[in-house]
Amino acid sequence: MSAEAKVLLVSPDLMATSRLAALCREAGASLETLRSLSDSPHGGPHDVVLLDLQALAEDPAVVVTRARSVTADGAGDRERPARIVAFGPHVARERLALARDAGADDVVSRGELLGGFAGLLRRWREG
Numbered sequence: 013m014s015a016e017a018k019v020l021l022v023s024p025d026l027m028a029t030s031r032l033a034a035l036c037r038e039a040g041a042s043l044e045t046l047r048s049l050s051d052s053p054h055g056g057p058h059d060v061v062l063l064d065l066q067a068l069a070e071d072p073a074v075v076v077t078r079a080r081s082v083t084a085d086g087a088g089d090r091e092r093p094a095r096i097v098a099f100g101p102h103v104a105r106e107r108l109a110l111a112r113d114a115g116a117d118d119v120v121s122r123g124e125l126l127g128g129f130a131g132l133l134r135r136w137r138e139g
Contacts, residue, residue, distance in 0.1 A: 023064030
């Protein structure tokens with residue numbers, strides 16, 4: 013990866029935060045975490061926004077729409093908006109599908125995210 017990737021994680025789950033912080037370090041990326049979309053990010057603009065659908069109780073469509081709004085506010089003069097990626101347990105197919113239908117750029121299971129993070133990050137930044 014050329015420049016350091018900036019990742020924004022929206023999750024109140026401390027285990028997910030800790031695990032993704034380690035994966036970001038390994039991938040040469042920085043991570044900012046918000047406990048909810050009511051908070052405002054400070055370290056943008058971000059390349060990727062990860063939405064933890066298991067830990068965020070709101071409707072996935074609302075979460076995706078709000079994430080787009082929050083990241084657009086901090087995008088500055090970037091050409092490309094942050095990639096919005098929703099993740100959750102593979103058994104939460106309906107919530108994942110709702111996020112995709114609401115305009116998430118990608119939807120992955122928690123296992124996919126944690127197991128192949130560096131490759132996924134590369135794909136999101138290039139795509």
